[in-house]
Amino acid sequence: MPAFGLMSWRMIGVVLLVAVLAGVAAALAWQVQDWRFGRQLAEQARLHAQALSQLSEATATQQRAEQARRQALEQRLSASEQTHYRVLSDAQRDQDRLRDRLATADVRLSVLLDASDLAANCAMPAATGAGGVDHGTARARLDPAHAQRIIGITDAGDRGLIALQACQAYVKALAR
Template structure:
């Protein structure tokens, strides 16, 4: 019988030791394997649940981002339309002012003001009724000097531009508030 070290070795004792290990350690090993399998299954379920939750969160975030992007694009479109409308109004007003300025320069039209015929303090004796050769049957009027007329047109032009710019600003604020 061979001996290894101090203990005598036999196949019979080895078999008994293995049998004892199986009897004692077998159920413990099976329990460990069962626990390992059960925890592995729970971890897999938890990972799948987390994956589904993350997928739902990312889908919700993508939908929200798409909605915000659509709102931004709609706002940009409204602002662009508003800008075009106000630019058109500004260019129309500018064209009208230029046309009026040209008509004043060519003496096609003259600016005049109404006079109060009853106001004697003005020191201007204007007849209340038109003369025999006059075609004007309305209230007495006085023509303005062309230089003064041009200044008045320039002032109204600035006023028109200011009003159009104010309308554009108001439309911009209204569009942002929607």
């Protein structure tokens, strides 16, 4: 029986050795798998970082283009605003000059009279006066206060038209 005991110990030793070797082989297999998996994860992380970099670069390019478009629009609107302000100030200056000339009697506003109405209601001298001959249509001068009111109305109309043109230019600039 001692031979059988030695044999069984050897058998147990061989089984243990095979088990240890199998464990080492399994651990080694796990380690190799871990290295492969780690390499795959590193490759995926690199590709992901590259994709994010490209995406952020494309976004930055798009933002720069949008900012350039916005700046160009702002410059066009600023130029348009300056132009319309100049037109408005020129119209205002012309209106003020006309008002001043009306106030100083330098200029008089007049209206055309209906010739048929004149013949029916007004007696006109048949002969022309010594002051001059006017072959044009008959006219009547307006009272200076009424002329001032008319100039005020046309001034408001001019301002309205200039403001409308400015709004139209603004909308056209935005539509581009």
